[in-house]
Amino acid sequence: MRNLKSIAVLCIVAVLVSCKPPLPDGVLSESKMERVLYDFHLSQGMVEYAPRAEGQDYDAVRFELQQAVFRKHGITQEDFDRSMSYYLSDMDHLAKMYKRVADRLERDAEALGVAAGPRDAYAALTAEGDTANVWADRRIFVVRNAQQSNFQMWKLPCDSTWLPGDDLLWRFELKQITQSYGPGDLFADLVIYFTNDSVVSRLVSVGDKKDVELRIDNPDRLLPRSVSGHLFTPVETDPTRARMYVIYAPALIRFHKEQSDLAADSLAADSLLADSLRFRTDTLQQRLTPEQRRERQDVERTIDVVREKPYQAPRRGGKKRFTQPRRR
Numbered sequence: 001m002r003n004l005k006s007i008a009v010l011c012i013v014a015v016l017v018s019c020k021p022p023l024p025d026g027v028l029s030e031s032k033m034e035r036v037l038y039d040f041h042l043s044q045g046m047v048e049y050a051p052r053a054e055g056q057d058y059d060a061v062r063f064e065l066q067q068a069v070f071r072k073h074g075i076t077q078e079d080f081d082r083s084m085s086y087y088l089s090d091m092d093h094l095a096k097m098y099k100r101v102a103d104r105l106e107r108d109a110e111a112l113g114v115a116a117g118p119r120d121a122y123a124a125l126t127a128e129g130d131t132a133n134v135w136a137d138r139r140i141f142v143v144r145n146a147q148q149s150n151f152q153m154w155k156l157p158c159d160s161t162w163l164p165g166d167d168l169l170w171r172f173e174l175k176q177i178t179q180s181y182g183p184g185d186l187f188a189d190l191v192i193y194f195t196n197d198s199v200v201s202r203l204v205s206v207g208d209k210k211d212v213e214l215r216i217d218n219p220d221r222l223l224p225r226s227v228s229g230h231l232f233t234p235v236e237t238d239p240t241r242a243r244m245y246v247i248y249a250p251a252l253i254r255f256h257k258e259q260s261d262l263a264a265d266s267l268a269a270d271s272l273l274a275d276s277l278r279f280r281t282d283t284l285q286q287r288l289t290p291e292q293r294r295e296r297q298d299v300e301r302t303i304d305v306v307r308e309k310p311y312q313a314p315r316r317g318g319k320k321r322f323t324q325p326r327r328r
């Protein structure tokens with residue numbers, strides 16, 4: 001019985017493999033395409049981080065390194081472009097490929113001891129604490145300057161762990177594949193919606209950057225309701241200017257304000273309220289007439305008390321004698 005089950009599983013796998021559509025002529029296999037992309041981005045990094053020498057044509061250096069990558073893998077520029085066009089037809093599949101390429105680049109960089117960058121400061125953060133990484137969306141985005149592929153977005157609702165005054169930082173790393181040289185036209189937008197219906201956003205051009213950070217501070221101590229981000233590039237109809245952006249390693253860092261700062265602001269507000277009430281009371285007193293103000297003042301009054309002498313009975317044989325009360 002166990003052998004029959006094993007045979008059945010093998011038959012199902014064989015059927016699934018046989019049903020997989022073959023690659024068009026001239027298109028690189030998935031594994032080979034990943035190896036080419038790895039060397040391609042490695043060559044780009046060599047140009048981007050190399051010391052700059054005056055008068056050196058870095059576009060020419062970039063082109064020569066790309067051609068060296070193609071020669072290493074035994075392909076041509078046309079083979080690479082044809083394969084990229086094929087894999088771009090399935091953005092989700094391409095995103096998975098790029099994630100494996102990015103993971104390999106990071107592992108090799110760590111092995112060489114060069115994995116130092118602004119992202120490392122937030123790499124160990126979790127979704128809890130005063131400084132937390134609350135990212136809960138895709139790990140990789142692909143944007144290209146073609147119809148229906150030039151825009152990506154994400155949105156995150158804010159739960160009860162968010163507090164009034166939270167600051168926010170959206171950061172990610174960016175890689176490009178392009179047939180032309182010079183910076184691209186990729187724009188990133190971070191938007192915060194608050195519970196009082198106000199909106200704050202920040203839009204930056206990031207086409208020429210490798211590590212991107214967008215930060216929005218919250219000095220008015222508003223309570224966020226939701227957060228969203230957008231990635232956009234203009235459509236290019238010239239095929240020789242095709243460009244693709246890969247956005248990976250995203251993080252959304254939330255910074256809680258210190259509770260002592262919140263308490264200080266509350267005390268300051270209470271003090272202002274008390275001062276305002278005191279000012280209003282003093283103002284009302286100033287509007288009274290002098291007679292009214294005197295009547296409201298406490299006055300010490302002195303009352304004269306008159307005592308009478310005790311009555312004395314008349315002596316025998318004598319006349320009655322009365323005494324007048326004497327004022328003391």
